[in-house]
Amino acid sequence: MKLAILSRNAKLYSTKRLVEAARVRGHSVRVLDPLRCYMKIGKGDFEMHYKGARISGYDAVIPRIGASVTRYGTAVLRQFELMGTTSPNSCDAILRARDKLRSHQLLAAEGIDLPATVFGDNPDDTVDMLSMLGPPPHVIKLNEGAQGAGVMLTEKPSASQAVIEALRGLYAQFLVQEFVAEAQGADLRCFVVGDRVVGAMKRQAPSGDFRSNLHRGGTAEPAEPRDDEVEVAVRAAKVLGLGIAGVDLIRSRRGPLVLEVNSSPGLEGIEAATAVDIAGAIIDHVAACAKEPNGRKRVKPLSARSKKRD
Numbered sequence: 001m002k003l004a005i006l007s008r009n010a011k012l013y014s015t016k017r018l019v020e021a022a023r024v025r026g027h028s029v030r031v032l033d034p035l036r037c038y039m040k041i042g043k044g045d046f047e048m049h050y051k052g053a054r055i056s057g058y059d060a061v062i063p064r065i066g067a068s069v070t071r072y073g074t075a076v077l078r079q080f081e082l083m084g085t086t087s088p089n090s091c092d093a094i095l096r097a098r099d100k101l102r103s104h105q106l107l108a109a110e111g112i113d114l115p116a117t118v119f120g121d122n123p124d125d126t127v128d129m130l131s132m133l134g135p136p137p138h139v140i141k142l143n144e145g146a147q148g149a150g151v152m153l154t155e156k157p158s159a160s161q162a163v164i165e166a167l168r169g170l171y172a173q174f175l176v177q178e179f180v181a182e183a184q185g186a187d188l189r190c191f192v193v194g195d196r197v198v199g200a201m202k203r204q205a206p207s208g209d210f211r212s213n214l215h216r217g218g219t220a221e222p223a224e225p226r227d228d229e230v231e232v233a234v235r236a237a238k239v240l241g242l243g244i245a246g247v248d249l250i251r252s253r254r255g256p257l258v259l260e261v262n263s264s265p266g267l268e269g270i271e272a273a274t275a276v277d278i279a280g281a282i283i284d285h286v287a288a289c290a291k292e293p294n295g296r297k298r299v300k301p302l303s304a305r306s307k308k309r310d
């Protein structure tokens with residue numbers, strides 16, 4: 001197949017591994033910086049140029065679109081889709097996954113369990129909003145946070161209110177969750193490709209922290225997810241319409257809870273922890289999708305309701 005990888009930096013580990021895995025399998029592959037793709041939109045006419053030359057004829061594209069370029073990057077991806085190129089993660093699926101409130105609503109509507117979550121806009125509603133959640137400890141998360149930065153634990157109602165007031169003062173978007181203490185600072189990253197979990201790792205927070213992010217000093221080890229965890233991870237990716245996803249779960253007394261579904265999951269941590277050729281699994285999946293007769297096979301969200309909301 002003729003494959004494009006949308007990535008801002010060809011030297012990133014994930015990008016390099018995808019290129020390598022594609023070449024090993026005999027595919028032609030090119031890394032395109034999404035910010036250097038420019039487009040013409042006409043009636044039934046979708047054209048794309050890259051650094052002065054027209055690009056066309058790609059069977060598949062793998063988007064690796066960072067949060068900071070979501071808007072432009074998904075427009076480029078949509079243009080590829082309109083030009084008939086297949087993508088394991090459609091632009092709409094990426095937009096669904098990037099919006100925490102929206103993805104939580106979609107997952108919960110499909111019966112996928114997550115930590116109870118509240119959010120609100122007006123400071124006058126904070127006390128009642130917190131009463132909907134129950135007593136602390138609470139986990140307060142910035143919507144734009146990543147790698148554990150902007151995730152806070154509050155132990156007293158007055159602390160929850162003070163943090164919320166401070167965030168509102170900064171015009172930050174956030175949500176508040178029940179604290180799942182029994183997770184004991186661990187989470188489970190399940191790497192979903194198609195309808196399989198191809199690798200999983202358990203990340204453990206350093207002592208004294210509840211956040212298991214590797215960037216916060218967490219450690220990773222390979223993990224064998226239980227059947228119910230595999231089922232939830234695969235279903236969560238499917239609800240959002242993602243063919244490739246990093247699904248983060250925490251283990252609670254009532255079963256696995258989804259924390260986040262990442263549409264551009266990194267390969268470095270998971271390949272190092274599991275020694276699985278995740279890049280190869282992605283390329284094989286994308287090649288199989290590109291072979292579909294209409295060349296447009298993409299994972300669709302499960303419910304008609306979530307489709308209507310697009």
Ligand SMILES: Nc1ncnc2c1ncn2[C@@H]1O[C@H](COP(=O)(O)OP(=O)(O)OP(=O)(O)O)[C@@H](O)[C@H]1O
Pocket residue numbers: 115139141145146147148149150151177178179180181183185186187205210211212213248250259260
């Ligand atoms: N409700 C919760 N109860 C217990 N622990 C939690 C809860 N939410 C998050 N954590 C812990 O904190 C870590 C960071 O939280 P989370 O993954 O939601 O934010 P992030 O990694 O900063 O952002 P994102 O994953 O969206 O990029 C999790 O990996 C988990 O270990």
Ligand SMILES: [Mg+2]
Pocket residue numbers: 147148213248260
């Ligand atoms: Mg996380």
